[in-house]
Amino acid sequence: MRLSALKVKQTAMITKVNRLVDDSEQPDLVAIRLESLGFVPGTQVQVITKGVFGGDPILIQIGFTRFALRKTEAEKIEIQVEGAPT
Numbered sequence: 001m002r003l004s005a006l007k008v009k010q011t012a013m014i015t016k017v018n019r020l021v022d023d024s025e026q027p028d029l030v031a032i033r034l035e036s037l038g039f040v041p042g043t044q045v046q047v048i049t050k051g052v053f054g055g056d057p058i059l060i061q062i063g064f065t066r067f068a069l070r071k072t073e074a075e076k077i078e079i080q081v082e083g084a085p086t
Contacts, residue, residue: 004074011046012079031076
């Protein structure tokens with residue numbers, strides 16, 4: 001599941017950040033930046049709220065830090081919903 005699909009007030013664990021652009025060998029600079037900000041596998045994330053029009057941007061919380069991500073950025077992050085089977 002992608003972070004962009006997580007519902008408001010739902011918590012999940014990051015499993016992977018897709019670092020390549022369209023399955024090519026080109027590194028995705030946005031994904032690399034997200035990792036440097038703390039979006040790494042094993043980290044717990046929660047969606048605080050979503051934008052009114054189309055759910056963009058998405059307000060995400062990691063620990064005590066909040067980030068506003070576009071849907072396209074949130075789609076780069078794969079998650080596992082807590083309590084859901086793997």
